[in-house]
Amino acid sequence: MKFTRMFGSYVVRSIKMCKYKHRHGNIAYSTTANPSSANYCLNTVRQFDYENFICTLLLPSNYRTSAFAIRAFNIEVARVQDSVSDSQIGQMRMKFWEDTIEKIYADSNVPQHPVAAELYSASKRHKLTKRFLKRLISVRAAQLSSPTFPDLDAAELYAEASVSSVYYLLLESAGLQSVRADHAASHLGKAQGLANLVRGTPRQAARRAVGLPRDVLARHGVPHEAVFRARSSRALRDAVLEVAHRAKQHLDKARSLGKQVPKEGRCLLLPAVAVGSYLDRLQAADFDVFHPRLRQRDSLLPLRLYWRKLFSEY
Known part of the structure; x- marks a missing residue:
């Protein structure tokens, strides 16, 4: 326990120092605006x-x-x-x-x-x-006119376009060209995008909108009004479980490729730790997406992230 507290303090100090350097210009800005x-x-x-x-x-x-x-x-x-x-x-x-x-x-x-x-x-x-940047715009623009997903496959395609594209750009910023890294990034983007759909359900419900795929809700007999009431039910938990399970499959696949991703690219995939943490907490809450605990930040996330980075894992 003492080691955990000391290591956690070290992570916090490292993050604060990084913020300080950003504010005071110690990070090179020679080619930035x-x-x-x-x-x-x-x-x-x-x-x-x-x-x-x-x-x-x-x-x-x-x-x-x-x-x-x-x-x-x-x-x-x-x-x-x-x-x-x-x-x-x-x-x-x-x-x-x-x-x-x-x-x-x-x-x-x-x-x-x-x-x-x-x-x-x-x-x-x-x-x-350029194509990846434009894809981030076009996929969001399409959502403005058609904000719901007809099925889980459509939600997965949206996650690939809206999240995996970010990882492709990050890999390019690191000068990394690797088919294996792209493959891992694709699966991580899908995992994170689907987890975000689940995670955003309370916020969407408050706006009388539903981000969960229509076929999943129909399969479990969950009407939209039941989501708007922001009260969990066994049927809604089963629907959330189905989407979360697909997200976990993609997360597991992304991680299984870890040893094949060049070492310098693994730190770019660290958000896998946050995705995994949320899915674990969701499971602990019996897939009650409205559980108050899920609205709290994971206080141990900085520690987990730094630990994974030290060992070139995600």
């Missing part, structure tokens, strides 16, 4: 995606700033659906980002937006694939 835009991306990820924020802090400094830019961009497009009530306004925001990507790759009049500025710098440093 400017420290303020880099800090904007860092703070955006910290505010809206805390688990991935911790994982990104643990990346090597030579591409950490670019990783924050990629994740901040993903947050910008992902939050459009939650921040607008009119789908037309949402499509206009998506169009802004679509045009921004075109300007970034054309070296022409990139908007004075901190995320756009950092993404421009990252794309020049690492030759990020």
